[in-house]
Amino acid sequence: MLRPRAIPCLLLRKGRLVKTVRFDKPQYVGDPINAVRIFNDMEVDEIVLLDIGATADGTGVPFELIGEAASECFMPMAYGGGLRSVEDVRRVLALGVEKVVINSAAASDIQLIRKTAAAFGTQSVVASVDVRKKMFAGYRAYYRSGREAIDTPLVDWVRSLEAAGAGEILVTSIDRDGTMDGYDVDLVRLVTSSVRVPVIAAGGAGSVEDMGLVVCKGGASAAAVGSLAVYQGKNRAVLINFPTPAQLKAVMP
Amino acid sequence: MIVVIDYGLGNPASVRNMLRKAGHSAEVTSDPGVIRSASRLILPGVGAFDHGMANLAERGLIDVLNEAVRQRGTPILGICLGLQLMSRKSEEGVLPGLGWLAADTVRFRFPADAGERVPHMGWNSVTPAAETFLSREMLPDARFYFVHSYSVRCDDPADVALTTHYGGPVVAAAVRGNVAGTQFHPEKSHKFGLALLHAFVQWNGRSA
Numbered sequence: 001m002l003r004p005r006a007i008p009c010l011l012l013r014k015g016r017l018v019k020t021v022r023f024d025k026p027q028y029v030g031d032p033i034n035a036v037r038i039f040n041d042m043e044v045d046e047i048v049l050l051d052i053g054a055t056a057d058g059t060g061v062p063f064e065l066i067g068e069a070a071s072e073c074f075m076p077m078a079y080g081g082g083l084r085s086v087e088d089v090r091r092v093l094a095l096g097v098e099k100v101v102i103n104s105a106a107a108s109d110i111q112l113i114r115k116t117a118a119a120f121g122t123q124s125v126v127a128s129v130d131v132r133k134k135m136f137a138g139y140r141a142y143y144r145s146g147r148e149a150i151d152t153p154l155v156d157w158v159r160s161l162e163a164a165g166a167g168e169i170l171v172t173s174i175d176r177d178g179t180m181d182g183y184d185v186d187l188v189r190l191v192t193s194s195v196r197v198p199v200i201a202a203g204g205a206g207s208v209e210d211m212g213l214v215v216c217k218g219g220a221s222a223a224a225v226g227s228l229a230v231y232q233g234k235n236r237a238v239l240i241n242f243p244t245p246a247q248l249k250a251v252m253p
Numbered sequence: 254m255i256v257v258i259d260y261g262l263g264n265p266a267s268v269r270n271m272l273r274k275a276g277h278s279a280e281v282t283s284d285p286g287v288i289r290s291a292s293r294l295i296l297p298g299v300g301a302f303d304h305g306m307a308n309l310a311e312r313g314l315i316d317v318l319n320e321a322v323r324q325r326g327t328p329i330l331g332i333c334l335g336l337q338l339m340s341r342k343s344e345e346g347v348l349p350g351l352g353w354l355a356a357d358t359v360r361f362r363f364p365a366d367a368g369e370r371v372p373h374m375g376w377n378s379v380t381p382a383a384e385t386f387l388s389r390e391m392l393p394d395a396r397f398y399f400v401h402s403y404s405v406r407c408d409d410p411a412d413v414a415l416t417t418h419y420g421g422p423v424v425a426a427a428v429r430g431n432v433a434g435t436q437f438h439p440e441k442s443h444k445f446g447l448a449l450l451h452a453f454v455q456w457n458g459r460s461a
Contacts, residue, residue, distance in 0.1 A: 043443045096267045121300040123400045
């Protein structure tokens with residue numbers, strides 16, 4: 001049986017591992033390669049690395065760091081951040097990365113998703129959608145680390161990403177990011193019921209129960225966690241950790 | 254020498270890394286001379302079928318591989334697209350496949366209201382369909398990482414080595430003679446994949 005995936009989602013900024021709250025206040029939480037090594041030893045299902053400064057701060061794609069991380073990864077790895085062209089994608093995939101995560105580039109030109117899918121297959125393209133819930137306007141997609149809004153309504157936007165060739169959708173609630181208040185299950189449900197490709201839910205995981213809920217009630221194929229994987233306890237002490245397979249099995253089908 | 258074929262698709266380096274972890278050295282190359290002298294071959298691959306066949310042709314590797322596999326009987330392991338390329342043809346493309354397996358590659362088709370999403374992506378368990386080097390060396394509770402929208406269908410059920418389940422039975426691995434292939438990615442399947450690659454290195458190249 002296909003198991004729902006549990007995925008540590010690690011944020012990079014200027015070569016360091018950070019964790020944000022609502023896409024703001026990046027806090028330094030350690031060395032990314034060390035973290036990848038630990039998650040590999042824990043035999044997690046998959047790993048997602050996102051460089052949040054690559055586009056927003058213009059630091060670009062950290063090829064060397066990605067290559068180093070990939071060589072430590074005996075599980076699938078996805079990378080996102082600053083990818084602007086098929087050539088960028090080709091270089092990243094050649095480093096030993098399975099998938100690329102595309103957000104801002106798709107917002108300005110969806111052709112990058114189409115071209116990447118045509119050249120490397122749909123399974124190599126994860127389209128990322130960052131979402132805020134607006135008081136009167138409902139859900140709205142954003143890009144450039146939550147700085148710019150996408151005019152297309154959310155459901156239409158995720159469907160157009162799927163149609164362009166995204167093999168997977170990563171949906172992140174900006175409002176819940178780093179809060180550990182639980183996923184926005186309604187948002188995830190909306191996305192999973194709008195597309196036929198697998199959906200990774202992110203933003204808000206505070207417990208293994210939250211992960212179970214977003215899979216069972218939200219229809220997510222994978223639960224990504226940030227704070228839960230790098231903090232421990234009420235005081236958010238930095239500690240790389242992850243739910244055990246037994247804990248995950250108890251909450252997921 | 255174990256040779257991992259580099260034809261511009263997928264991640265030969267990941268396969269080499271996993272082999273190294275299992276204690277085996279391997280060369281990643283597209284050099285026909287090196288491929289000719291290989292004691293065992295691995296054909297990895299991620300991506301579209303026609304792109305894969307075209308890349309092999311462009312590098313002049315189709316004849317080289319046919320000689321090694323068909324005439325010299327060199328053991329070969331195809332991974333993911335590598336397995337699909339060993340079939341006769343695929344619904345994904347128009348180019349003929351390598352045709353080493355009596356099999357065709359078909360797209361997943363599920364009714365619109367089915368729970369299964371495409372691609373089949375994630376960790377799945379497998380069941381031996383025949384006794385092969387793959388089943389003999391498999392760790393308990395083995396799970397493997399799959400990511401594919403197409404799968405192979407073998408004419409002869411005896412060629413199916415492992416199956417998985419996704420909306421129905423799906424070929425997870427096929428073995429015929431010296432030709433073996435997995436639909437999943439052993440190089441990305443932690444200790445389970447490591448054990449499998451180690452088993453391939455020990456394999457005598459006969460299906461039984």
